[in-house]
Amino acid sequence: MLDLATTFGGVVHGFGVAFEPTNLLFAFLGCMVGTLVGVLPGLGPTATIAVLLPLTYGLPPVTGLITLAGIYYGAQYGGSTTSILLRLPGEASSVVTALDGYGMTKNGRGGAALAIAAVGSFFAGTVGTLFIALFGPMLATIVLKFGAPEYFMLMVLGLIASVVLARGSVPRAMAMIMLGLLLGMVGTDLNSGQYRYTFGSNELLNGIPFVPLVVGLFGVADILGALENQVKEKIPPAIGKITSLWPTREEVRESVPAAARGTLIGLFLGLLPGGGALMSSFVAYSVEKRFSKTPEKFGNGAPAGVAAPESANNAGAQTAFLPLLTLGLPSNAVMALMSGAMLVQGIVPGPRIMTSQPDLFWGLIASMWIGNLMLVIINLPLVGIWVQMLKIRYHILYPLILVVSIVGVFGVDFSIFDVYLTAAFGLLGYLMNKWRCEPAPLILAFVLGPMMEQYFRRSLLVARGDLGIFIERPISLVMMIITVALLISIALPFFRSFRKEAFVE
Numbered sequence: 360m361l362d363l364a365t366t367f368g369g370v371v372h373g374f375g376v377a378f379e380p381t382n383l384l385f386a387f388l389g390c391m392v393g394t395l396v397g398v399l400p401g402l403g404p405t406a407t408i409a410v411l412l413p414l415t416y417g418l419p420p421v422t423g424l425i426t427l428a429g430i431y432y433g434a435q436y437g438g439s440t441t442s443i444l445l446r447l448p449g450e451a452s453s454v455v456t457a458l459d460g461y462g463m464t465k466n467g468r469g470g471a472a473l474a475i476a477a478v479g480s481f482f483a484g485t486v487g488t489l490f491i492a493l494f495g496p497m498l499a500t501i502v503l504k505f506g507a508p509e510y511f512m513l514m515v516l517g518l519i520a521s522v523v524l525a526r527g528s529v530p531r532a533m534a535m536i537m538l539g540l541l542l543g544m545v546g547t548d549l550n551s552g553q554y555r556y557t558f559g560s561n562e563l564l565n566g567i568p569f570v571p572l573v574v575g576l577f578g579v580a581d582i583l584g585a586l587e588n589q590v591k592e593k594i595p596p597a598i599g600k601i602t603s604l605w606p607t608r609e610e611v612r613e614s615v616p617a618a619a620r621g622t623l624i625g626l627f628l629g630l631l632p633g634g635g636a637l638m639s640s641f642v643a644y645s646v647e648k649r650f651s652k653t654p655e656k657f658g659n660g661a662p663a664g665v666a667a668p669e670s671a672n673n674a675g676a677q678t679a680f681l682p683l684l685t686l687g688l689p690s691n692a693v694m695a696l697m698s699g700a701m702l703v704q705g706i707v708p709g710p711r712i713m714t715s716q717p718d719l720f721w722g723l724i725a726s727m728w729i730g731n732l733m734l735v736i737i738n739l740p741l742v743g744i745w746v747q748m749l750k751i752r753y754h755i756l757y758p759l760i761l762v763v764s765i766v767g768v769f770g771v772d773f774s775i776f777d778v779y780l781t782a783a784f785g786l787l788g789y790l791m792n793k794w795r796c797e798p799a800p801l802i803l804a805f806v807l808g809p810m811m812e813q814y815f816r817r818s819l820l821v822a823r824g825d826l827g828i829f830i831e832r833p834i835s836l837v838m839m840i841i842t843v844a845l846l847i848s849i850a851l852p853f854f855r856s857f858r859k860e861a862f863v864e
Contacts, residue, residue: 369713370492373721377729382422386726389426390733393433397450398441398745399756404434404450405692405799409577410760412700413570413767420704421719425726427700431693432484432676432727435636436734439476439669440745444469452636452672455644459657459664466660471606473742475662476669477735479618483670484731486622487629487677491684492724498685499710507817508829512838514811516845517688521632521803523845532800535791539804542567543812550816562776569699571768571777572805575784576791576798577692578764582757583789604739610662617647617663618670625674630681632690632803639675640668677727683708684720688807692799695806 376382396407408427415423438450443460456476463472505513522532545556546566557563606614624646625639647667648657657664680697682688687709689695701708706716713720738745768781788798822828830836 365496366492369496369717369721370725372717373492373723373725374729376421376718376722377425377725381419382425382722382726383729385418385422385426386429386730387733389429390433390730390737393430393435394437394440394734394737394745395748396430397434397437397439397453398748399751403577403581404431405696406577406581407434408693408696409573410764410767412573412696413771414763415700416703416771420701420706420716421722423700423704424697424719424723425730427697428680428723428727429730429733431697432673432730433734433737435669435672435676436477436480436738437745439480439665440473440738440742443472443476443665444742452640452668452675455640455668456665458644459659459661462658462660463662463665468606468610468660470604471610472662472665473739474604475606475610475614475618475665477738479614479621479666479670480673481731481735482618483622483625483674484677485728487626487674488724488728488731490626490678491681491727495681495685495720495724496713498681499713502686502710505710505834506832507814507821508832508835509838511811511814511818512829512835512842513686513688514807514814516838516842517632517682517690518800518804518807519842519845521690522800523849527797528795529849531794531796535796535798535800536804539801540808540811542572542801543805543808549813562774566809567805568772568777568780569703569805570771571780572784573696573699573802574764574768575781575786576788576802579761579781579785580788580792580798582761583785584792586754586757606662613662614666617666620646621667621670622674624667625671625676626678628671629675629678630690632682632688636672636676636679637691639671643667643671673731680723680727684712684723685710687810689803692802695799695802698806 377386392407392411393404396404408430411430412427415426418426434450435452438448438453439456439460441447442453442457444464446457446461448454448457460469460472460476463469518536522529522536541556543566545563547553547564548555554564621639621643624643625636628639628642629636631638644657644664644667647663648654651657651661651663653661679690679694682690683694683698687698687707689698689708698708706712706719765778765781768777769775771777791798818828819826828835829839
């Protein structure tokens with residue numbers, strides 16, 4: 360049941376935490392960096408958070424996570440700017456926005472498209488924040504009743520769902536999950552004390568460090584790929600003068616229901632493993648086009664084609680935090696990085712975080728609304744500045760990012776071995792991109808793998824080795840059935856065509 364009094368008290372407490380000067384400053388910095396990340400093609404929130412992760416360890420946990428969250432949803436805003444004005448998506452979830460956003464720009468309505476995107480994103484972010492505040496405590500209370508079998512099956516379900524619902528090849532994603540689980544086994548077995556897959560290296564006795572892995576797979580690998588693809592000097596196309604940011608009455612009439620529908624889609628898909636901002640934006644656009652009375656307008660400057668995906672990706676970005684904060688289950692690669700950041704700070708994400716770390720839980724939720732308000736102010740008046748940032752040459756930008764990455768990795772444990780690991784995983788990530796293997800499932804499996812192993816062993820200890828415990832407990836059985844159903848769905852032609860159409864592949 361919803362406890363409105365507890366929720367209201369928590370929200371008030373959260374705003375008290377979020378309005379502390381230090382947290383406000385770092386929320387603003389996170390939003391600024393996120394906007395810049397969204398504007399610049401070749402960068403993304405995952406790579407940026409991976410690179411900046413070590414720099415947040417010197418901050419209080421609440422401040423560090425508020426900063427990382429600002430980068431994440433700030434990138435959703437920033438990516439729309441160049442998508443609309445230049446048809447250069449700075450962020451993957453903004454690819455679909457370029458279709459009608461740039462069409463509106465060609466029709467002289469670029470300013471209105473920016474306003475529709477910003478207001479739709481703010482509305483979706485507000486609804487998403489309210490959704491987390493209302494249902495987070497209720498979900499956390501339910502999850503407290505879970506035992507080891509339920510947690511194990513929940514994580515198995517999360518990994519399978521992240522593969523089925525995400526883009527790309529399913530077999531490759533399954534291979535990445537297996538690799539992630541193997542990497543998570545490196546180190547010392549907590550139960551027997553035996554060393555596993557360390558190959559005689561003392562540095563690996565505690566397992567593969569999280570920071571070198573993510574900085575290599577996302578930061579270094581993305582830099583190598585971008586330098587290969589974008590090394591040529593390119594002058595961005597000139598944009599016309601933006602005369603007005605005010606949409607017409609007709610544009611508002613088309614945008615409002617589309618933004619509402621996109622928000623609902625984002626709220627739901629953001630909760631699913633493999634969902635989040637990317638899937639939400641593509642599905643929302645596909646739904647709007649399919650059910651529109653004038654589908655021929657889409658691709659030529661339809662306001663609904665801007666409002667729906669922009670609202671969906673921001674709502675999805677917000678609600679993706681709910682499974683992490685209440686279940687301890689990261690739903691995508693960015694949430695896996697957030698989970699890693701919490702674990703390094705000594706905080707275990709899950710249902711007890713609301714009572715053990717109320718400042719973190721409620722402060723992060725309140726900061727989301729404040730950050731969304733900041734982003735509206737940052738994005739619309741400063742459009743010209745963000746577009747000018749595209750003139751930064753790649754041969755200047757990427758070496759600076761690489762230096763920050765290496766310094767950050769070394770600064771965590773002052774270990775040169777971590778730098779070597781970063782280089783090795785950077786090369787692996789580059790090759791994975793060449794082979795069209797997404798690193799996100801690998802990171803999810805790496806984070807969840809050790810926990811899955813512990814919950815599996817606890818389950819067998821309780822059941823004295825009887826695997827039937829996973830089907831004897833109702834909640835665990837339901838999760839197992841859903842997992843099997845998802846695996847079967849992969850082979851169904853209808854579901855395969857849905858995945859292809861949803862992502863406009």
